[in-house]
Amino acid sequence: MPGIDYSQKIPNNVDLASDKRLQRALEEWQPNYIEWWKSVGPTDFNTNDIYLRTAVSVEADGWAHFGYVKMPEYRWGIFLEPQDPARTIGFGDHYGQAAWQQVPGEYRNWLRRLIVTQADTEPASVEQQRLLGHTAPSLYDLRNLFQVNVEEGRHLWAMVYLLHTYFGRDGREEAEELLQRRSGNPDHPRILGTFNEPCEEWLSFFCFTMFTDRDGKFQLLALAESGFDPLARTCRFMLTEEAHHMFVGQTGVARVIERTCQVMKEHPGKDVKTYGAIPLETIQKWINYWNSSSNDLYGAEISSNAANFFGAGLKGRAYEQRYGEHKALEATYSLERLSDGRIVREEVALRNAMNEVLRDEYVKDNEKGLEYWNRVCEKHGNEFRFRLPHRRFNRRIGDWSVARFDLDGHPLDEAAWQRLSPQWLPTEADRAYVKSLMKPVREPGQVASWIAPPAKGVDGKPLDFEYVKL
Ligand SMILES: [Fe+2]
Ligand SMILES: [Fe+2]
Numbered sequence: 001m002p003g004i005d006y007s008q009k010i011p012n013n014v015d016l017a018s019d020k021r022l023q024r025a026l027e028e029w030q031p032n033y034i035e036w037w038k039s040v041g042p043t044d045f046n047t048n049d050i051y052l053r054t055a056v057s058v059e060a061d062g063w064a065h066f067g068y069v070k071m072p073e074y075r076w077g078i079f080l081e082p083q084d085p086a087r088t089i090g091f092g093d094h095y096g097q098a099a100w101q102q103v104p105g106e107y108r109n110w111l112r113r114l115i116v117t118q119a120d121t122e123p124a125s126v127e128q129q130r131l132l133g134h135t136a137p138s139l140y141d142l143r144n145l146f147q148v149n150v151e152e153g154r155h156l157w158a159m160v161y162l163l164h165t166y167f168g169r170d171g172r173e174e175a176e177e178l179l180q181r182r183s184g185n186p187d188h189p190r191i192l193g194t195f196n197e198p199c200e201e202w203l204s205f206f207c208f209t210m211f212t213d214r215d216g217k218f219q220l221l222a223l224a225e226s227g228f229d230p231l232a233r234t235c236r237f238m239l240t241e242e243a244h245h246m247f248v249g250q251t252g253v254a255r256v257i258e259r260t261c262q263v264m265k266e267h268p269g270k271d272v273k274t275y276g277a278i279p280l281e282t283i284q285k286w287i288n289y290w291n292s293s294s295n296d297l298y299g300a301e302i303s304s305n306a307a308n309f310f311g312a313g314l315k316g317r318a319y320e321q322r323y324g325e326h327k328a329l330e331a332t333y334s335l336e337r338l339s340d341g342r343i344v345r346e347e348v349a350l351r352n353a354m355n356e357v358l359r360d361e362y363v364k365d366n367e368k369g370l371e372y373w374n375r376v377c378e379k380h381g382n383e384f385r386f387r388l389p390h391r392r393f394n395r396r397i398g399d400w401s402v403a404r405f406d407l408d409g410h411p412l413d414e415a416a417w418q419r420l421s422p423q424w425l426p427t428e429a430d431r432a433y434v435k436s437l438m439k440p441v442r443e444p445g446q447v448a449s450w451i452a453p454p455a456k457g458v459d460g461k462p463l464d465f466e467y468v469k470l
Pocket of ligand 1: 152155216242
């Protein structure tokens with residue numbers, strides 16, 4: 001495994017130079033990608049120097065190099081974790097057989113679909129976030145936004161490399177399509193619902209990176225188990241980048257909470273809006289909205305596709321090695337289902353419940369994030385406690401999408417939902433208030449009224465460091 005070669009037009013650690021055909025194909029895709037970045041990526045700021053990290057090695061320690069970069073000159077490239085020649089398939093019908101280095105013919109379409117679905121989310125989120133640079137609450141946050149954006153761009157590169165390398169002509173066509181679909185475009189939308197939702201203010205950005213990027217983490221964990229070795233190795237390296245995105249979300253929301261708690265302490269009994277802070281109840285609504293939307297990304301509770309992907313060895317469970325049994329042929333999974341308007345428990349074949357198994361891990365991980373936020377409230381002596389909505393709440397996909405449920409997952413009739421849901425989900429007035437706060441703050445070290453400063457800067461730099469040169 002060579003190190004990352006930055007002398008190439010496309011930085012890579014896959015010895016791209018020795019495969020001239022592939023190199024040419026990717027070099028033809030590259031200008032289209034840059035064109036896409038400039039037309040629907042971050043608006044403006046493409047000529048500014050931004051303090052960004054770039055991968056210098058795929059080793060877990062010290063893989064990043066920090067320095068000023070103009071975004072269109074970011075060294076997007078192809079980085080896979082090193083190959084383990086002894087690796088075997090860790091689950092499904094082919095358990096124990098040697099991992100595939102080429103696409104298994106019988107699973108070609110399924111595998112392409114999995115890769116395209118993952119790939120499509122990467123440019124989608126960049127499109128969703130494209131206007132946020134104009135209203136960043138600090139230079140530190142502006143820099144973090146762009147770091148997330150360039151890394152999502154790199155994730156697109158990672159998936160396009162797989163399509164070009166292993167799927168021939170239809171892979172190349174899919175790679176083109178990835179630059180054609182548009183987030184929120186009714187005629188040519190992105191594949192998955194959440195990635196078409198507008199993300200127009202920073203509270204949504206922080207909730208998106210907390211909840212939607214965390215879906216990304218679990219999808220990548222499941223694909224990192226894949227028997228198709230190049231996909232597994234690609235996803236492992238993507239996971240190291242994803243961790244930063246969730247950090248941005250978790251600490252971003254925590255800083256908003258912190259600021260509100262400070263205002264409540266300083267001005268007891270007063271409306272925090274008077275002081276330009278965001279009410280804790282409003283933050284909870286944003287949590288409810290983005291968490292419920294992201295729950296949908298795991299798909300239906302019972303899914304024959306999920307069973308097929310698992311059986312074929314293409315998409316496993318997160319942390320597959322933690323399980324004692326890897327074929328999941330005999331086992332069942334106990335699930336709640338809706339039957340004649342009542343919630344009943346049912347045993348289903350485990351393979352058919354793989355979407356739900358992955359969602360379980362996701363919910364557990366989110367709960368830790370909620371505890372972190374509640375510790376901020378505790379620290380300030382504030383009695384408010386945040387919560388995750390029940391996974392049945394506000395769903396658009398799967399069993400629960402056909403009915404209404406409250407935050408605890410209790411069924412509601414439509415009239416009750418209409419009456420109560422404005423307490424749970426952002427209203428027009430809530431959105432208008434949050435948007436009214438979105439004024440850019442561009443003095444190094446300064447932050448907007450509605451958010452506390454970060455605990456520390458990036459790469460050991462002070463808070464008043466010039467993270468973006470404007
Ligand atoms: Fe990503
Ligand atoms: Fe991400």
